[in-house]
Amino acid sequence: MWRGWCRRCPRCGEPTLFRAFLKMAPACAACGEDLEPFRADDAPAYFTIFIIGHIIVPLVLMVERGWSPSLWVHALLWIPASLLLSLALLPRIKGATIGLLWALRFKPR
Numbered sequence: 386m387w388r389g390w391c392r393r394c395p396r397c398g399e400p401t402l403f404r405a406f407l408k409m410a411p412a413c414a415a416c417g418e419d420l421e422p423f424r425a426d427d428a429p430a431y432f433t434i435f436i437i438g439h440i441i442v443p444l445v446l447m448v449e450r451g452w453s454p455s456l457w458v459h460a461l462l463w464i465p466a467s468l469l470l471s472l473a474l475l476p477r478i479k480g481a482t483i484g485l486l487w488a489l490r491f492k493p494r
């Protein structure tokens with residue numbers, strides 16, 4: 386899972402898991418491990434929403450309680466924060482999910 390989090394092949398650890406931002410390579414270019422069967426599907430998006438929700442919502446509540454800014458300030462703070470966190474975490478969470486599927490040999494039949 387850690388190798389996947391680092392966007393690396395779960396077998397050899399080379400940075401070959403993705404061929405684009407979120408596009409998974411069909412096989413590792415370094416060791417030839419077939420990665421095609423280990424499809425994370427929508428799970429990384431759900432995990433990302435879950436994690437970011439648990440980061441952003443408490444921050445929104447703390448800022449609201451502490452300073453009570455107007456709604457446009459909230460929008461200026463939390464929309465970019467949510468987008469940046471999503472872009473930062475989604476490929477890592479997808480890699481970790483693929484790493485977990487690989488470790489469990491979880492292939493569709």
Ligand SMILES: [Zn+2]
Pocket residue numbers: 394395396397398399401413414415416417418
């Ligand atoms: Zn490899």
